[in-house]
Amino acid sequence: MLWLYLSFPQLQLDSLYARQQSQAIAVVDEASNKVVQRNAIAQKDGIKLGMGLASAAALLPELHLVPYNKSVEQQHLKDIAQTLYQFTADIAIDPPHGLFLKVGNMFKLYQGLTAYWQMVCAALDDFGYQYTYATAYSPLAAKLLANYHGNILCSDKAQLKTYLLSLPIEAMEIDDKQLQQLQRVGIRRYEQLDHIPAKQLAKRFEQGFVQYLLKIQGVLPYPLSFYHPPLTFKQSIELLYDIEATSVLLKPLARLIAALQSFLRIRGLASCHVYCDLTQRDGQKQSVHIRSAQAIDSADKWLALATLQFERMTLSAPVTHITVRCEQLQALQQQAQDLFEPASQGLAPLELVSLLQAKLGHEQVYSVQQVNEHQPEYESQKSAPLVSSSDISADLKPLRPGYILSQAVPLQEKVDILYGPERILTNWHKTSVLRDYFVARNTHGQWCWLYRQHDGQWFIQGYFG
Known part of the structure; x- marks a missing residue:
């Protein structure tokens, strides 16, 4: 079975600072005090991966340092997996920045590897993250090729075997002790290990290392925990800088609502309620409840409602983080249209009600309903928009x-x-x-x-x- 591995080497940096091209930025692992990610400007100025914090600061005093956050990358991997789930059901998350995709069983649906990859590539381009990829006939082999060679898209077993044999032993995920042991006996490339029979390997090396080699070859299975998409939508984005104006918040919010649209349409769902949680500089949260009079799945419609509602609100403090939640879901009801009926140029009644509620406030939009009451001052009462009062008796x-x-x-x-x-x-x-x-x-x-x-x-x- 053919596997595809996707590696996102600087996921945290790309998710926050992909468009920041005026300053050198590096992500530093606080546990080791080493640079684990850096942008193009920092790379051009001599900042290297694995460089110590002191050396990087001495080389480039104006370097902007960001602490590495594993949870941020974990969340972004889940977001990518959720988007790719529409193309492949078998996806496994490989922390801290990789995904396994079982693609061999998708060829009949997409008419081959090339057509399938075009669909996946188009979805990945929407994220704007840097990534490398490779295919192989075992998950571990695909991972090694993606991390070392990169960008290998092939289903020919002989060609993939050639790529794998050319790997240096440093490309394998082994500790320094095991690496030194291989170097002492003159093994420099994976090809040398592949030519040694399994029985001979078992005599020379530890059992764990031999099993690792057999998993690369696909002889032993590599255990994976497959991703299952959540039943509700929740996605977050950390802002590049503190935002004080609601109009500026709409741009990052649009990215989250676009992801919500993808989530809903893949499942044939819609909703009347979307919640936007704004995390502020002091850690407090300001929640915005965006409501629609009818269940919708369109990002444009949700963003229009959010825009009107954001125009009415005032931020109590600068915002550093945005989370969009959608938990009350229902099946999307498509309205049938007459083939010969001209397309409507106006807004549907419920759509108009939604816009008015977002602009004026939910409590300010209502219908007037006649009720069974003899006293004239109580005969008309407020009711939900577009509610009919046809149940009033004729004698009233x-x-x-x-x-x-x-x-x-x-x-x-x-x-x-x-x-x-x-x-x-x-x-x-x-x-x-x-x-x-x-x-x-x-x-x-x-x-x-x-x-x-x-x-x-x-x-x-x-x-x-």
Whole structure:
């Protein structure tokens, strides 16, 4: 079975500082005080991998140092694996910066290795990370070739065997003691080890080393724990510098929402809720709940809602880290369209509601619903947007004005009674309400809706249009 190994030698550096080309940057492992990653400017100025921290600082005083963070690379490897899962189901994460992909069983689907690699390469290019790759007929052989030769895409067994035999013993993952033992007996290349029979190897070297060689050859299986994508979406990005303006946050946020779209569409899912957690300089978090009136999977639509919501908010402190979460998922419902119906040029009702809620606030957008209530001031109530009130009985729709006051006001002018009375007696189980309603016209020519209480007081309830 053919395997593909992907190696990302400077994943942390690429994820944070790929576009920073004006300053020399190096990632330093604090445990060993050695440079483990550096950008092109630092390399040009003489900074080498494995160089001590003191030597690097003395050589280049303006060198910007970043502590190595293993968890950052682990998260980015998971993000890459999640994206590549749409092309290959068998993926294993190889910390700290590698991926195993079982590709031999995908050739029928993609019509060969070349077409398959084009799909994978296009997905990797979206990340913008540097990587090397190699194929082989065992996972360990693919890893050795990717880390030493790099960029080998081949399914011919004889050719891959030639590449493997040319490896120096330093390319193998063995400790210094084992390396010195091989050098003392004159072994300099992997080809020399491959020519020695397994029985002879077992007599000369430790059992663990012999098993390691057999795993490279594919004779013994190499144990792998395959990646299983999460059921919910959560992805983070660490910002290059502290951001104080919400408008600037939209650019890194767009990358995370694009990853969310890929996650949803691969699974045929959509959501009405996306959460954006902003980690601030002091460690506090400011969470933004982005809501849609209908379940969507489009990055453009989510970003439009986020943009409107970010325009209304104020950051309490500079932001250093962004996390996007999407946990409430549902199957995407595609709306069928008539073949001969012209394409709609406007927004769908629910889409318009979503935009208004993001712009004005969720509580500021609502419908007015008529309810089964005899008292006119309580007859209309707020409800969720686009909720229908078709369940109102026909006998509850008598003559009513278009404008009803939220609170009736005492009548203080002369009017002419034109229609009435209409008696309303309700709320008998609490405080009984007894009113006689009339339609009248005042001296200004306005048609009013009045009522008289049982104590003889008159009030204006509303006006007709």
